[in-house]
Amino acid sequence: MPPFSASAAIPRGVWVLGAVSLLMDVSSELAHCLLPLFLVGALAAPVWLIGAIEGVAEATALICKVFSGPLSDWLGRRKPLLMLGYGLAALSKPLFPLAHSASAVLLARVVDRIGKGVRGAPRDALIADIAPAEIRGAAFGLRQSMDTVGAVLGPLFAMALLALHRDDIRGALWWSLPPAALAVAAIALWVREPAVRVEARARRAAFTRDALSCFEPAFWSALALGAVFTLARFSEAFLVLRAAQLGLPLSWGPLTMAAMSASYALSAYPLGRLSDGFSRSRLLRMSLLLLIAADVCLGRATGAFWLLAGAGLWGLHMGCSQGLLSSLVAERAPEGLAGTAFGLFNLACGAAALLASALAGALWQTWGAAATFYGGAALAALAWLLSARMPAARQF
Numbered sequence: 001m002p003p004f005s006a007s008a009a010i011p012r013g014v015w016v017l018g019a020v021s022l023l024m025d026v027s028s029e030l031a032h033c034l035l036p037l038f039l040v041g042a043l044a045a046p047v048w049l050i051g052a053i054e055g056v057a058e059a060t061a062l063i064c065k066v067f068s069g070p071l072s073d074w075l076g077r078r079k080p081l082l083m084l085g086y087g088l089a090a091l092s093k094p095l096f097p098l099a100h101s102a103s104a105v106l107l108a109r110v111v112d113r114i115g116k117g118v119r120g121a122p123r124d125a126l127i128a129d130i131a132p133a134e135i136r137g138a139a140f141g142l143r144q145s146m147d148t149v150g151a152v153l154g155p156l157f158a159m160a161l162l163a164l165h166r167d168d169i170r171g172a173l174w175w176s177l178p179p180a181a182l183a184v185a186a187i188a189l190w191v192r193e194p195a196v197r198v199e200a201r202a203r204r205a206a207f208t209r210d211a212l213s214c215f216e217p218a219f220w221s222a223l224a225l226g227a228v229f230t231l232a233r234f235s236e237a238f239l240v241l242r243a244a245q246l247g248l249p250l251s252w253g254p255l256t257m258a259a260m261s262a263s264y265a266l267s268a269y270p271l272g273r274l275s276d277g278f279s280r281s282r283l284l285r286m287s288l289l290l291l292i293a294a295d296v297c298l299g300r301a302t303g304a305f306w307l308l309a310g311a312g313l314w315g316l317h318m319g320c321s322q323g324l325l326s327s328l329v330a331e332r333a334p335e336g337l338a339g340t341a342f343g344l345f346n347l348a349c350g351a352a353a354l355l356a357s358a359l360a361g362a363l364w365q366t367w368g369a370a371a372t373f374y375g376g377a378a379l380a381a382l383a384w385l386l387s388a389r390m391p392a393a394r395q396f
Contacts, residue, residue: 013130014139016190017123018146020082023183024089025147028112029154030161031096031176033257035105036240037250038096038169045102047241051361053102054235057109059354064117066350069343072122073336078129082187085119088112090180097173121342128330128338130194136330140323141272148268148319150179151261155254162251214334219341222328223348225387229284229321230352232291232383234360236260238372239311242298245369246307256311263315272323287320288384292377299373310373 039045039053068085072078088111095108124140131139161172239260240253271283290313297310326342333341356379363372 010135010139010142011130011132013192014127014142015146016186017127018143020086020183020186020191021123021143021147022150022153023179023186024086025150026154026157027093027150027176027178027180027183028089028116029151029257029261030158030179031093031112031154031173032237033155033158033240033254034162034169034173035096035109036237037244037253038173039102039105040241040244042169043100043102043105046365048361048365049102050237050241051235051357051359051364053106053109054237055354055357055361056106057113058235058357059350060110061113061116061120061350063347063350064114065121065346066343068118069121069125069339069341069346070337072125072339077193078122078126078339079187079191079193081122082119082126082191083184085115085117085122086180086184086187088115088118090115090177090184093177093180094174096176097170117346121339121346124326124330124342125338126193128333133331135273137323137327138269138273140326140330141269144268144272144319144323144326145265148261148265148315152258152265155256155258155261158254159251159258162254167250214337215341215344216332216334219329219332219334222325222332223345225284225328226325226345227348227352228383228386229288229325230349231356232288232376232380233317234356234372234376235353236314237357238360238364239298239307239314241364242301242369242373243307246301246303248304248307252304252307256307259308260311260315260318263312264318265315267316267319268323271320272327283320284324285384285387287317287324288380288387290314290317290320291380292384295373295377295380299370299377 036050039050040047068081072081075081092108092112092115095111096105099105099108127139127143128136157175158172161175162169165171236257239256243252243256244250274283294310294313294317297306297313301307301310325345329341329345330338360372360376363375
């Protein structure tokens, strides 16, 4: 591991990408925390269908990165794909308040998540391009923290908008469009690519079998580790549903998401910076213990205290794991193939996300809310045992 440099500055481009992520997450989380309530209340959708919608949507986002990552390597450009991805996400926002069926919500979520998938791997690869190796953990952590500040603000705005519109969810959903449009404008105006690295990437044939042969076993082990982590964590939409199932006021759904995101935002950058000079494998395994604790709190919740405690621990798990996994992929990607590496990584995570959310919805529908979270705790415990035996974690 390269030595940690306290004096190394986070590049300007990482700050810009963090600000773009913040704006888009305000938009996405404002809509995301209202959609489960919209589906169950206004559209009378069963809970298992919400699990299926979330699984398909998130898996679509992650699987799309398989194509956008290698394409950015092949083109030698990241920014055009960022514009396309964020633009699709912005265009999807009016579809939510216009929806009158669960299938229409599914369509809107898929368009939104396609946008996320198109931009995700090129954005992470661009951060890997511009951040010095000795501060990559801090760079990815900063981007995650700023992203999650938006995820805190989105639910808080949703709560205020519900009050303003007197619990009219359709009216509140329209407000997800302005911050998404600002994010697209910020990319167009301020995102820049390093010209030297672009020329190097342009010479790589990213879609060929020769390119895949460049990936060493250490990378494939890291890919498997990421899939194990994703399988242990289903969609955060179930936190919103848990608040409603406990009989709390409608505004508690967004508040639960805000609590989770605040914990994530406050922890992602400090833990990412800490990881640049500390045992990352220990932090990764600790994150799974935090997820087990979160699931137990949410499973036993009978009121607001355990609900918020579980949401806070869930956010700590995210802050302790997501930036580290991105750093792991960046470190083990072949030169010039960072986009392809993130694409392959997210394909594995996409399949795991689809399975995890579908399983959570089935558990909820069959045995109730508590069974969903206790099942998640069991999967997280299994992931902890597997990660302790995986070379990717032990050598990280």
